[in-house]
Amino acid sequence: MVHTTKGIVLRTVKYGDTSIIATLYTELFGIQSYMVKGVRKSTRTSAGKAGYFQPAAILDMEVYHNEQKQLQFIKNFEWGYLYENLLFDVKKNAVSMYVIELLQHTLKQPEANPELFYLIEDTLKQLDKGSDTLSANLPLYFILHLGSELGFRMQGTYHRDTPILDLQEGVFMHEKPLHPYFLDGSQAEITSQLLALHFYNDLERIALNRHMRRELLEAYHSYLALHISDFGEMKSLSILQEVLS
The missing domain is CATH 1.20.1440.120 (Recombination protein O, C-terminal domain)
Structure with a gap:
């Protein structure tokens, strides 16, 4: 199922050539790890997206959640709060x-x-x-x-x-x-x-x-x-x- 939740980035590690695994503290599910595919690509559509997952970033997300799995997936994400x-x-x-x-x-x-x-x-x-x-x-x-x-x-x-x-x-x-x-x-x-x-x-x-x-x-x-x-x-x-x- 897809759920809408806020999340605060705690940690990010690179995965493969273009992806990351991000650990966030979420409003709905507590601490969770997410595979975020393709955000490190240098293409026009992906440029800058890895910056969303710097520690302390507050995001609004649509996520797939399966309680039987330790690694979840993010469908969509955007800034939940833009720091000044x-x-x-x-x-x-x-x-x-x-x-x-x-x-x-x-x-x-x-x-x-x-x-x-x-x-x-x-x-x-x-x-x-x-x-x-x-x-x-x-x-x-x-x-x-x-x-x-x-x-x-x-x-x-x-x-x-x-x-x-x-x-x-x-x-x-x-x-x-x-x-x-x-x-x-x-x-x-x-x-x-x-x-x-x-x-x-x-x-x-x-x-x-x-x-x-x-x-x-x-x-x-x-x-x-x-x-x-x-x-x-x-x-x-x-x-x-x-x-x-």
Whole structure:
């Protein structure tokens, strides 16, 4: 059957002389791999079509879907959203590549999760339009909300009675845990503020220096690794930290 769905490109590899295999996170089917034939041809009708499948591209697609197969096929595709800045701005592009690699490390199963798709789509669109402050704070916001969509949302808020955030249990608590995976002080307070945000524009109000962002990013990576098996090392993290510094 042919289905209409949106998709966000996560990874593309060349296949044969003219084709590609693209992995996308789709609105209807979750993470899927597609054979896209002929898009690397140098003919007039095919020129430039491979550019649709660069990481972070948002596409509207007609796809053939067979649950018994691991490799699907795309019938038609077009831009679902045309970026104005993300592909050309160094900082925004670094953040987008970080978000895409983060998804590669965290999305393990093909099940659909429309709310997660909308989170990813909205994050990339807001990044494209947002200010430098929003772009710099966006990775922190995205990690926390990604964890929520994957089923391990942090519980509670920062308060004088609960000033410690236990990353292993994912809860604000009164006393430090026996293990080393926790945040306290300003790091716990800022995390509580980020968790409470409902709109991307509110990220403008959170003023962080590069050292605090670096420490929080590393802590949030520990948080993901504690809850996702084989999370692995993020290659884009060092690039992101350098660009945002």
